[in-house]
Amino acid sequence: MAATHRLALLTALVTAAATLTAATATAAPERAAACNGYVGLTFDDGPSGNTTRLLDALRQNGLRATMFNQGQYAAANPSLVRAQVSAGMWVGNHSYTHPHLTQLGQAQIDSEISRTQQAVAGAGGGTPKLFRPPYGETNATVKSVAARHGLTEIIWHVDSQDWNGASTDAIVQAAGRLTNGQIILMHDWSANTLAAVPRIAQGLTARGLCAGMISPQTGRAVAPG
Numbered sequence: 001m002a003a004t005h006r007l008a009l010l011t012a013l014v015t016a017a018a019t020l021t022a023a024t025a026t027a028a029p030e031r032a033a034a035c036n037g038y039v040g041l042t043f044d045d046g047p048s049g050n051t052t053r054l055l056d057a058l059r060q061n062g063l064r065a066t067m068f069n070q071g072q073y074a075a076a077n078p079s080l081v082r083a084q085v086s087a088g089m090w091v092g093n094h095s096y097t098h099p100h101l102t103q104l105g106q107a108q109i110d111s112e113i114s115r116t117q118q119a120v121a122g123a124g125g126g127t128p129k130l131f132r133p134p135y136g137e138t139n140a141t142v143k144s145v146a147a148r149h150g151l152t153e154i155i156w157h158v159d160s161q162d163w164n165g166a167s168t169d170a171i172v173q174a175a176g177r178l179t180n181g182q183i184i185l186m187h188d189w190s191a192n193t194l195a196a197v198p199r200i201a202q203g204l205t206a207r208g209l210c211a212g213m214i215s216p217q218t219g220r221a222v223a224p225g
């Protein structure tokens with residue numbers, strides 16, 4: 001074999017190996033890189049008619065997330081709460097009817113939170129440890145009632161603005177601003193958010209970040225425990 005032919009063969013082999021490596025990384029992003037940090041993906045207002053599609057997308061892209069369910073929907077759709085858990089998600093409390101809690105008295109706040117704890121647990125979602133007040137609105141009374149139910153209040157570091165009509169591109173870009181430990185607000189019902197899931201996963205993998213759980217102790221995203 002002439003030297004030029006050996007060189008051509010070597011070049012072809014190296015190219016083939018590089019192509020194979022790239023193909024493997026694309027097929028299994030969750031195994032492509034170590035996790036240099038964790039972020040908390042959160043989806044509010046479910047479960048809904050969109051939940052099954054969202055869970056499929058998250059699972060297909062190797063992502064786990066925290067689902068802040070409304071108690072009224074958990075009570076109406078217990079099988080979807082179980083599906084969230086089966087898909088590896090964590091289930092949090094997002095009040096029962098999504099009121100402006102800061103405009104309610106202590107007894108009504110307690111009712112919103114305690115009925116949701118019961119609805120989620122009754123559906124098989126476990127007793128939530130995380131609470132997100134609707135609209136992120138809180139005060140001392142809301143905090144104290146949540147604490148009395150063993151709940152840690154979780155707001156967010158990054159707002160995807162999916163509730164405000166953000167495009168899929170904008171939602172992907174918002175997720176791209178997350179740093180280690182931070183939490184992003186998204187919604188169960190948003191079609192643009194559903195469409196963004198594969199690109200969110202790709203972006204996190206490219207930055208060495210993984211989707212983690214939210215620690216009830218620190219309120220920050222950590223490795224799933």
Ligand SMILES: [Zn+2]
Pocket residue numbers: 044045094098134135
């Ligand atoms: Zn909400």
